[in-house]
Amino acid sequence: MSLVIYNPAKPKSELVRDYSVIGLIQLSALVYGLYAVAESRPAYIVFVKDRLEVVTAIDFDSEDFAEASDPYNQISWLGPRRVCVEYPTDPEERNELVFSAVSGKDIQLFPKYYRGCKSGELEAKVxxxxxxxxxxxxxxxxxxxxxxxxxxxxxxxxxxxxxxxxxxxxxxxxxxxxxxxxxxx
Structure with missing residues (x-):
């Protein structure tokens, strides 16, 4: 684009304005790209029953983190965390989880059920x-x-x-x- 808009007959102020617009467009594209990458980065690798589920940052609702305990109430910038899930024991909460799963939001998308994996937990299901x-x-x-x-x-x-x-x-x-x-x- 720089070669297309360059014209030696243009006044210097006009060239500066044109190049500033190009720079602003490129900077906007860079910021948008960084935002898109940050939102789609893997946040957690969740072990659920017999498989691993990769959950990205954009998959979470902000209110889900309010119910989660530390350190699962935020997304790491240093790469995905490996976690396991603890199924609820309350029958009413289990039913809510089943209906939520039917609508497309299963247990791996609820950080309040996250916990560290126990020794041998994954090995038992491989x-x-x-x-x-x-x-x-x-x-x-x-x-x-x-x-x-x-x-x-x-x-x-x-x-x-x-x-x-x-x-x-x-x-x-x-x-x-x-x-x-x-x-x-």
């Missing part, structure tokens, strides 16, 4: 390597970058654009990494 290898054979996923070899376990990971798997080499949850395989197809 799937064996053979199951992912079977899926890979059916769907020709054997050539996906990062496809695990050797002994491993895995969990499905759901996110707003589909699903992946998180692979745990030799069953070690602390060494998990994501692989772009949809186990639900």
């Amino acid at each position: 799937y064996p390597a053979q199951q992912l290898k079977s899926i890979a054979q059916l769907k020709s996923y054997n050539f996906v970058e990062g496809f695990p070899t050797g002994d491993f376990t895995w969990l499905p990971v759901k996110h707003r654009f589909g699903a992946w798997v998180e692979v745990y080499p030799e069953g070690d949850v602390s060494k998990g990494y994501f692989v772009d395989i949809n186990p639900f197809e």
Whole structure:
């Protein structure tokens, strides 16, 4: 755009004004882009029953954080936090949660149910390597970058654009990494 508006015959004040408008447009686009990235960043990786759910910052309602306990009452700027959920024991609250889930807002979107994961909680629900290898054979996923070899376990990971798997080499949850395989197809 700078080359398009440049004309040596233009007065200097007009060129400054034109370049200022271009700079303002570019700065506005940068601010909007940063805002969009901040709003869509992963906030939590929530373990729910037998899968991981990636929840982004924009998925939350601000009033949900008012009911959550510290440190789950805010979103981290340093990357997503891994948490587990504690299902309510009150029957009325459980019913409200079921009706909320039917309308599209399940437990992973309520920070008041978040808690730290207990030792061995994820390991107790992982799937064996053979199951992912079977899926890979059916769907020709054997050539996906990062496809695990050797002994491993895995969990499905759901996110707003589909699903992946998180692979745990030799069953070690602390060494998990994501692989772009949809186990639900």
